[in-house]
Amino acid sequence: MLTAGLVGLPAVGKTTIFNLLTQAGAQTSDFLSGKFETNTGAVKVPDPRIDFLTQLCKPRRTVYAQIICSDVPGLTSGTNQGKGGGNQFLDGIRNVDLLIQIVRTFDNPELPHVYGNIDPLRDLETVDLELLLADLDVVEKRIQRIEGGKKITREAAAELPLLKKLRSAMETGVTAANTGLAEEERAMLTIPSFFTEKPQIIVINMDENQFKENTYPGKTELEALANTRGITVIEICGQLEMEISMLDPAEQAMFLNDLNIGELGTARLSRAAYQQLNLISFFTIGSDEVKAWTINRGTNARQAAGKVHSDMERGFIRAEVTKYRDLFELGSVNKVKEKGMSRLEGKEYIVEDGDIINFRFNI
Numbered sequence: 001m002l003t004a005g006l007v008g009l010p011a012v013g014k015t016t017i018f019n020l021l022t023q024a025g026a027q028t029s030d031f032l033s034g035k036f037e038t039n040t041g042a043v044k045v046p047d048p049r050i051d052f053l054t055q056l057c058k059p060r061r062t063v064y065a066q067i068i069c070s071d072v073p074g075l076t077s078g079t080n081q082g083k084g085g086g087n088q089f090l091d092g093i094r095n096v097d098l099l100i101q102i103v104r105t106f107d108n109p110e111l112p113h114v115y116g117n118i119d120p121l122r123d124l125e126t127v128d129l130e131l132l133l134a135d136l137d138v139v140e141k142r143i144q145r146i147e148g149g150k151k152i153t154r155e156a157a158a159e160l161p162l163l164k165k166l167r168s169a170m171e172t173g174v175t176a177a178n179t180g181l182a183e184e185e186r187a188m189l190t191i192p193s194f195f196t197e198k199p200q201i202i203v204i205n206m207d208e209n210q211f212k213e214n215t216y217p218g219k220t221e222l223e224a225l226a227n228t229r230g231i232t233v234i235e236i237c238g239q240l241e242m243e244i245s246m247l248d249p250a251e252q253a254m255f256l257n258d259l260n261i262g263e264l265g266t267a268r269l270s271r272a273a274y275q276q277l278n279l280i281s282f283f284t285i286g287s288d289e290v291k292a293w294t295i296n297r298g299t300n301a302r303q304a305a306g307k308v309h310s311d312m313e314r315g316f317i318r319a320e321v322t323k324y325r326d327l328f329e330l331g332s333v334n335k336v337k338e339k340g341m342s343r344l345e346g347k348e349y350i351v352e353d354g355d356i357i358n359f360r361f362n363i
Helices: 014-022 048-057 083-093 120-147 154-171 183-188 208-213 219-229 238-245 249-258 265-276 301-308 310-314 324-330 333-338
Strands: 002-007 039-044 061-063 066-071 098-104 200-205 232-236 279-284 289-296 316-323 343-345 355-361
Touching: 002 014, 002 083, 002 265, 014 039, 014 066, 014 200, 014 238, 014 265, 039 265, 048 279, 048 289, 048 324, 066 265, 098 120, 098 265, 120 154, 120 219, 154 183, 200 219, 200 265, 208 238, 219 232, 232 265, 238 249, 289 301, 301 310, 301 316, 301 355, 310 316, 310 355, 316 324, 324 333, 324 355
Parallel strands: 002 066, 002 098, 061 289, 098 200, 200 232, 279 355
Antiparallel strands: 039 066, 279 289, 316 343, 316 355
């Protein structure tokens, strides 16, 4: 399952965004009061296809794709050295698949910015630098451990020059993702992951006026930087979305229509996070359950069957595949079959996003 970590400076709205994503109700003031626990919750990935399939099948249960999200304490300069609860912050995101960096552009005199003024590019670079320094610290400690050992194994001897290459690059500001290590060299490292090689999404947390006017301080510069790095930027007004979330569904729809908003920013964020790691969904449907199953793009039918149950993978015979678009257009499974639009596929069939699959197996 995809895991994501919300990161950023203190008082940028991370926990507000976390609550909007997970409906967890975490205290938004905790990280300003000296507490350094990490909040964790499940995020439902909105999918109109699941909504349609649920209406069609009227199942007892509907299961959306999910993301496990962690909201870690805010950080400032020195976090990589353990300052300001830094060790807890780092532990909270060490193993996530994706980083979501929350950058504040809203101005609120009652919630002063930790640096006294709004400068999103500075804030973004502060967090990025701390992550880079944390990676450098891990590399340096590994080098010291190898060189300080009584006996250097053959594996450690092969790893050492790679670590020194990483250290030299990181000392000049180069991230782990850009150090030029070949795949076979990366596999030789005992460090499982670096913060600066994780994919990242930037979330701009705006105030209501900025959101309506589609602008914020430093927008041009920040978007240019994100573009050069190939990073997705999602704009959200956390306070406004929190107010909308308290309304009933009918009122929410009216509110969104008045604002000329197709959907909430947090919904776009959930899908962007899902897509960032090249994940897709296939569906199983029936009167008991409609469910989205998460797989990597390029997964074959037999491997996908194993996601549902190991017996299906072991005893795989065929996959009966219906394209979502065909079912949506025709309105019933029977009509799709009558037109010969459901196909039987073998184990090497590459599952496509939105496939509705019934696995045939025998054990």
